[in-house]
Amino acid sequence: MGKVVLVTGVARQLGGRFVRRIQRDPQVDRVIAVDAVPPEHHLGGADFIQADIRQPTIARVLAESGADTVVHMDVTGTALGSGSRTTVKETNVIGTMQLLGACQKSPNVKRLVVKSSTNVYGSAPRDPAVFTETTPPKSLPSGGFAKDAVEVEGYVRGFARRRPDVAVCVLRFANILGPTADTPLASYFSLPVLPTVFGYDPRLQFVHEDDVIEVLRIASHEPERGTLNSGTFNIAGDGVLLLSQCSRRLGRPTVPLLLPAVTWAGSLVRTLGMSDFSPEQIRLLTHGRVVSTDQMRETLGFKPKFTTAETFAEFARSRAPGLLPPEALAGAVDRIAALPALGGVHPPTQSAN
Amino acid sequence: MADAKVIPFDDDRSRGSAVQRPSRRRSAGNRRKNGESALVREVQPLPGRSFAQDDVPVTREEQPPQKPQDDGGLERRIASGLAFLRRRLTGDYDVDDFGYDEELTDQVLMSLLRPVYEKYFRVEVKGVENIPSEGGALIVANHSGTLPLDGLMMQVAVHDHHPAGRHLRLLAADLVFMLPVVNELARKLGHTLACAEDAERLLGQGELVGVMPEGFKGIGKPFSERYKLQRFGRGGFVSTALRKGTPIIPCSIVGAEEIYPMIGNAKTLARLLGFPYFPLTPTFPWLGPLGAVPLPTKWTIQFGEPIPTDGYPPEAAEDPMLMFNLTDQVREQIQHTLYKLLVQRRSVFF
Numbered sequence: 001m002g003k004v005v006l007v008t009g010v011a012r013q014l015g016g017r018f019v020r021r022i023q024r025d026p027q028v029d030r031v032i033a034v035d036a037v038p039p040e041h042h043l044g045g046a047d048f049i050q051a052d053i054r055q056p057t058i059a060r061v062l063a064e065s066g067a068d069t070v071v072h073m074d075v076t077g078t079a080l081g082s083g084s085r086t087t088v089k090e091t092n093v094i095g096t097m098q099l100l101g102a103c104q105k106s107p108n109v110k111r112l113v114v115k116s117s118t119n120v121y122g123s124a125p126r127d128p129a130v131f132t133e134t135t136p137p138k139s140l141p142s143g144g145f146a147k148d149a150v151e152v153e154g155y156v157r158g159f160a161r162r163r164p165d166v167a168v169c170v171l172r173f174a175n176i177l178g179p180t181a182d183t184p185l186a187s188y189f190s191l192p193v194l195p196t197v198f199g200y201d202p203r204l205q206f207v208h209e210d211d212v213i214e215v216l217r218i219a220s221h222e223p224e225r226g227t228l229n230s231g232t233f234n235i236a237g238d239g240v241l242l243l244s245q246c247s248r249r250l251g252r253p254t255v256p257l258l259l260p261a262v263t264w265a266g267s268l269v270r271t272l273g274m275s276d277f278s279p280e281q282i283r284l285l286t287h288g289r290v291v292s293t294d295q296m297r298e299t300l301g302f303k304p305k306f307t308t309a310e311t312f313a314e315f316a317r318s319r320a321p322g323l324l325p326p327e328a329l330a331g332a333v334d335r336i337a338a339l340p341a342l343g344g345v346h347p348p349t350q351s352a353n
Numbered sequence: 354m355a356d357a358k359v360i361p362f363d364d365d366r367s368r369g370s371a372v373q374r375p376s377r378r379r380s381a382g383n384r385r386k387n388g389e390s391a392l393v394r395e396v397q398p399l400p401g402r403s404f405a406q407d408d409v410p411v412t413r414e415e416q417p418p419q420k421p422q423d424d425g426g427l428e429r430r431i432a433s434g435l436a437f438l439r440r441r442l443t444g445d446y447d448v449d450d451f452g453y454d455e456e457l458t459d460q461v462l463m464s465l466l467r468p469v470y471e472k473y474f475r476v477e478v479k480g481v482e483n484i485p486s487e488g489g490a491l492i493v494a495n496h497s498g499t500l501p502l503d504g505l506m507m508q509v510a511v512h513d514h515h516p517a518g519r520h521l522r523l524l525a526a527d528l529v530f531m532l533p534v535v536n537e538l539a540r541k542l543g544h545t546l547a548c549a550e551d552a553e554r555l556l557g558q559g560e561l562v563g564v565m566p567e568g569f570k571g572i573g574k575p576f577s578e579r580y581k582l583q584r585f586g587r588g589g590f591v592s593t594a595l596r597k598g599t600p601i602i603p604c605s606i607v608g609a610e611e612i613y614p615m616i617g618n619a620k621t622l623a624r625l626l627g628f629p630y631f632p633l634t635p636t637f638p639w640l641g642p643l644g645a646v647p648l649p650t651k652w653t654i655q656f657g658e659p660i661p662t663d664g665y666p667p668e669a670a671e672d673p674m675l676m677f678n679l680t681d682q683v684r685e686q687i688q689h690t691l692y693k694l695l696v697q698r699r700s701v702f703f
Contacts, residue, residue, distance in 0.1 A: 125527060125530035125531045125536065125546075126527045126530070126531075126546070127546070128545075128546060128548050128550035128551045128554075129450065129451045129452070129545045129546060129550075129551050129554075130450050130451070130550070130551070130554055132550075135550065197533075198533060198534075199532075199533020199534035199535075199536070199537055200533060200536060200537055201452070201537045201540070201541070203448070203450075203451075203452045203540070239447070239450075240448055240449065240450050240452065241448075242448055242452065242454075244444070245444040245446070245448070246444070247444070248441075248442065248443055248444030249443065249444040249445075259533070287530075288452075290450050290451075292554075326442070326443035326444065326445075327443075329439075329442045329443055330439050330442070330443050333435055333438055333439040333442065334439070336435060337431075337432060337435045
C-alpha cells in the first residue's frame, strides 16, 4: 500500500510545485493538498481541500484522509495576496499548533516534514561566521517571521518529544531563489536601484527552488541506505555571495545609506505596502548569514544541484537586466583593452572596490 | 652590554643605516620574490599576480613602472589590470564562507598596507621558517599599540615573507564587526570573530590562524606597562589548538607598543562611545587628526619555535591543568623573546 501525503500551503508556487512533483513518485498513492485559499496554479492529480490550518477542521481532514506523511510548508514570511502581518503570524504559529495537535491525535502519521528557515539564527555581529545546526543564536529574533520560525520549531520539538514514533524533519532553508520565487529577497533584488547599508557587505547564501523541492522529497520518503532524514538540517547551496557581488552580477547599482536611514526607509516602504522590507530583512542585509551544510551532505545525503552562485545566476537570468548590465561593463573594459594606445584612459580601479 | 654601543651609534650612523638597511632588505626580498613569481606565473596564469610584488597600489597601475621593463611586461601588466577591473566590475570573483576576498586582499589591500609595513614601520621579520608551509597552525602574538596595527602588520609579514605564500587569518574582537566599513574590510581581509567555532573551522580547513589572546587588556594598556604581557584570556586558544592537533607558534612583536604612547584613558568618553577604552596620548586628541598619526617606530616580528599539540590524547582539551600549563608556556616564551628583542634593539625609532 502506497503513502498518503498531506501538504499544507499549496496555494504558493513552491507548494504547488512540490505537490506536482511528489505525485510522480511511485511510492506515493495519494496527495492531499490543503490551503485556506484555492491555488491559481494546477495541482496535477492531487485532491485539493480548502481548509484553514488555523481551524480545528484540519484534524478532521487529517483523520479522514488517513495521511501518513505530513509536509508542512505553510510557514512563510509574506502574506499571499492581501493579508496582514497578523494573519501571516497566526497562520505560522497557530496554524502549526493546530496541525501538530491534529498529527498528535492521528495514529496514521509516521512522518512530519517542516519547512523552516535559517532566519532562526538571526543576524548579529557577535555571531560566529558560520552557523551549524547546534549554534545557539546570540540574539534571538525579536519579531517578524524569524520569531515565528523559532516558535514553530519550538512546537515541533515538543511534538517530537510527545510522539517519538513519528520521524520529524525540520529543514532550515537559506534564502530561496528561483525563476518563480516570490520571497522578500527576490523582490528586493528586483528593485531598479538596491539600497544597501553603508559600511556593511553581508555574506548571503541561496538555495535553488529545484533543490528545495528535491530535499523536501527526500525528507518525506523513507531514508536511503546510510542516511538519516529525521532531525534538523540547514539547506543551502555551496559557496557565498556578497551583496556587492550580487548587485554587480545583476547589474543593479547600489545606494549605500546609513543604518538609521535604511531602517526609516524600510518602515516607509512597509507602510506604503510596496514590499515587505522587515527589520529582520534589514538585519540580514547588514550582517549577512552563512550556515554550514555538512549535516545536509553527510547525514541527509543530499547534494544540491545548484551552488549559491549558480542559483543567483539562474535568478538573474529570469529578471530583466538592470541599469548597468555586467555584459555592458565587461564590453566597455574590453574596448579599452583593445585601444591601440594602451597607457591612455583607464577608469579608476577604485570604483571596482 | 649593548646599551653602551646604542647611544653613540644612534647619532652617528642612524641616518645612513636607517636608509640603507630597509632598502637592502627590500631589494633582497624583491629579488627572491621576482624569481619565485617567474616560476609561479608559468604554472598559474592568474593575471595581475605581478601587482602583489610592487609598492604601487593597483589604482596607479597605469603609471609607467619605475623599474626598467620591456614593453611586453608593461602590456601584460595593463592587460592583467584590465582583467582584474573587469572581474571586479562584473562581480566575477569568489569569496569564502568567511567573506575572505583573496583577490582583493592580494592586489589592493596588501598593496595599501605594504608601504606602511616597509617604509613607515620598517618591519624586520625573523623566524618565518617556523610557520609550516601547509596545514593548520595557530600563531599567538602579543597585542599592543591602541589600534590593532600589529595584527595587520603580522598579516603582511606572513603574506610577503612566507615562501609558501600563506595567508594569515586573524581572529578579531567583536567590536571590529560592529563598526561600519571596518567590519567590511576585516571580512574581506579574511578576519573573523574570535570565537572557538570560527577558529576551529579555519584550523580544520588547514588555514593559518592568528590570535592575540590579550585582547583589549593588551592593546589598551597604559604606556608604563609596555611589553608586559597581560593575562591570556581564559586559554581558549590552547584548547582549540588541542582539539584540532595543530601546532601553536608564539610570535613576539616589538615596536607596536610605542606607536601611540597611551598616557591616559578617558573612561567616561569611552563608555559613552561604547569603546573599551579611549586613548589619550601626548598628541591625541589634542592635535586632532594629526595626533592620530602613529609614531614611526622600528618594528621586529619574531616567530618562535612551534609548540606541538598533536601528542596529547583527545580528552586533553578538557583538562584545565594542561590548558593552563600550555597557556603559561606560550606566554612565557613570548615574554622571554620580547625581552631578548628589546635588549637587541638599538633605539625605538631606528
